[in-house]
Amino acid sequence: MFESPPRSKMIRHLQIALTPAEYQTITQRYQRRGVFSRLKAEDDYWEHVPTYLIARCPLCAATYREKLDTYNLVGWRIRLDNWKSIYVIDDNVRRFDEKKRMERLAKQGKLSVQKLRKLKEFRGYVPKSAPQQIDCTHFVGVQTFLNLNKVVPNELDYFSNESESEVPFVIPDFLPDDIESYVVMHSLPICRIEENQFVPRYAMYMLTYYSARPHWLRERFTERYRGGGGGEGYFLVWEYAVSQTKRLSEAWNLAMWVGKRKLLWLDLEEFDLPLRNGPVADFPYSNIEGMRWSYTYRKGKLEPGFF
Ligand SMILES: [Zn+2]
Numbered sequence: 001m002f003e004s005p006p007r008s009k010m011i012r013h014l015q016i017a018l019t020p021a022e023y024q025t026i027t028q029r030y031q032r033r034g035v036f037s038r039l040k041a042e043d044d045y046w047e048h049v050p051t052y053l054i055a056r057c058p059l060c061a062a063t064y065r066e067k068l069d070t071y072n073l074v075g076w077r078i079r080l081d082n083w084k085s086i087y088v089i090d091d092n093v094r095r096f097d098e099k100k101r102m103e104r105l106a107k108q109g110k111l112s113v114q115k116l117r118k119l120k121e122f123r124g125y126v127p128k129s130a131p132q133q134i135d136c137t138h139f140v141g142v143q144t145f146l147n148l149n150k151v152v153p154n155e156l157d158y159f160s161n162e163s164e165s166e167v168p169f170v171i172p173d174f175l176p177d178d179i180e181s182y183v184v185m186h187s188l189p190i191c192r193i194e195e196n197q198f199v200p201r202y203a204m205y206m207l208t209y210y211s212a213r214p215h216w217l218r219e220r221f222t223e224r225y226r227g228g229g230g231g232e233g234y235f236l237v238w239e240y241a242v243s244q245t246k247r248l249s250e251a252w253n254l255a256m257w258v259g260k261r262k263l264l265w266l267d268l269e270e271f272d273l274p275l276r277n278g279p280v281a282d283f284p285y286s287n288i289e290g291m292r293w294s295y296t297y298r299k300g301k302l303e304p305g306f307f
Pocket of ligand 1: 137
């Protein structure tokens, strides 16, 4: 059972729109060798995945929403290089945006014959509704931490947590003093199916970064860590930088960042989850416990690292 923040506050915001049996019937359609793939899943799956509020931009109040499967761990794989989204895969978002853009141009009669053909043959699954809505230009990135709360995920043969830690930490490089920037924290439970019920067992913590100058921040960040992780791409840089950040003691001191008015959170006490920027005494995430490394559970047995 998890106590920080109190479980009752987190489960208040959980959305359940179908029964465990319905959920299992749908997800089994997209299993290969017993492994569910959210990349392959189509609308019959996604339309049942609840859309959650993830963050509110401290600069312009725009909301960030995303579809998150809080029913089960089965589709989850937290990866450091998936920094633009939490559950949906970047590919899904990119395809959705591109298809919508082309449809808009086609409606205005601005699409060439070749592009119209391309639109008809659009490859890969494109969700009908937006899998992710960020709605402002201040978004820098989002980091996700999945915490099993010491529960062994026996329901899965294999589960890997590649997020470097179950305990959330911030990336100080994204919260400098010279550029207006913030991180907004939120949490949700993830269930598992027990005796034909969805029971909240695990916790997910999401830290969304915003800045008045997101491009400057990203450029500076990429410049600083380039080469160290064996790659030039921004994704590889992100992965390397996070592993470096883990070594900084200030990265783990969430209360300090709240005190500096850099770390804000969505207030779990309120139904509409307003943004809070203090005081430290009200901050609900100061004492989260858990493993501070990546790991794999294979048939209920814990192994360090992931494969
Ligand atoms: Zn904004």
